[in-house]
Amino acid sequence: MQVVIRVDASVEIGTGHMCRCLALASALADMGASVHFICRVGGKNSKVFLSERKFPVSWIQARRPIDQKIDAYSTSDIIKELGIRPDWLIVDHYDLDVTWESILRPAVRKIMVIDDLADRRHDCDFLLDQNYHGCRAQSRYHNLVPDHTIFMLGPRYALLDATFRRLRLDLESRPKESAVGNFQVLLFFGGTDPVNETSRVLKSLDPLADKLLINVVTGKGNPKRKEVAQLCKNRPWCRYFCQISDMASMIAASNLMVGAGGSTTWERFCLKTPGIVVSIADNQVSLAEPLARDGYILYLGRASEISSDDYLHAVALMLRSEWLRRYQAQKAARLVDGLGAIRVARMLTDGEISLRQAVESDSSKILEWRNALENRKFSFSNTAIPAHEHERWFKKCIADDDRILLVAEKGRYAIGVLRFDINGDEAVISVYMVPGFHGQGLGVSIIKAGTTWLSINAPQVNTIRAEVLPHNNAARRAFSAAGFTEKCSVFIYSIRKT
Structure with a gap:
């Protein structure tokens, strides 16, 4: 996997951006990725840090204040000279935003932004904000990023060097x-x-x-x-x-x-x-x-x-x-447990979200995930389900052609569970995340993958309904972003037939 990182360090902006990018670069390199830095000439601190870590670096002529278009085209030229189309372009820079990113978009496969200000628009596939914002973390970026953006929010994703771990x-x-x-x-x-x-x-x-x-x-x-x-x-x-x-x-x-x-x-x-x-x-x-x-x-x-x-x-x-x-x-x-850089690197290297039908060996894990407090508090039945009741339900579920239970995975990791209950040309959808993957924006991608899966595997279904508790704001945003229309606390999705 090819990764390019655009970041600077200087007396004016400090060294924090460079340090966290180096921590992520090291974690990516440990997972087999090839990482190349692009920094501006004149940032003496950049040279000090990068020479110690031995990552390859290319330099661009850029004076402060930075001209985004000049910086973007200079970065694009370097990528062309490298002869690659990076799998990921990572940018950690307060002076760069959607103007810069939109110019680079054709030259790379995906873009990840590291930010914590939430004061400008971005064109990105992933957004990492490792700062502590409590329940406001994701809402700070409302209307600032595309609907498909996956979030990694909070100190759980703090990018620290392996020495700290x-x-x-x-x-x-x-x-x-x-x-x-x-x-x-x-x-x-x-x-x-x-x-x-x-x-x-x-x-x-x-x-x-x-x-x-x-x-x-x-x-x-x-x-x-x-x-x-x-x-x-x-x-x-x-x-x-x-x-x-x-x-x-x-x-x-x-x-x-x-x-x-x-x-x-x-x-x-x-x-x-x-x-x-x-x-x-x-x-x-x-x-x-x-x-x-x-x-x-x-x-x-x-x-x-x-x-x-x-x-x-x-x-x-x-x-x-x-x-x-x-x-x-x-x-x-x-x-903060020191594993943030590994978590982010895994998200970048583990590929797209896929869906598979649940099998018997998934039963105990699905019970564990469903009974997790963060899932029960948004369920219509918020009590823990006893194991014997779950086993009986699970066996009926996987044997019923009108009840489809899917496990969402990203690379080697299960990230969510999705269920469709089919009745004629209509299906009811329910979805919850595996603990540890909440708050990243993955729900939108899972729902979209689920609607696509259903349109292929259950072509008789024309409409999908989702019932969401009024206080479950994250789910309401996710279904809306996935193309559902809200009508009286029920979200409706109409499958387009091709």
């Missing part, structure tokens, strides 16, 4: 806390820290010098790194590190992390390290505020609105509040 396994049996005298604080405000928040925080913590060991990390692209290094040199309780190769171990060894609300948030969550977070860029506010509201982080606000005393008091609070550190760490670890 391995360390997470080690931490499952290792206590996080250490004695107060060795309380380790990690300061990291991203690879570039354009507002030099690192220096300000470092100075503000001087009154706690006898209680802390402070590790300070910057990237090579940080224009103030020499100043930061000198500040650390003058403070025996501080250690300075530049462009370290093993950030994961540094985070895992820390009792507390102070930093920006970027992609490092998910790295810290994965490794059970509590944190104090500030926003040094506008796009970080929408990430930090929901996490603070739900108790995952101690959020101080925008860096421009925070005083040095705010930092001092926040660190002092976390230092003396073991229960708060433990609460944060345990809660965060449940949100």
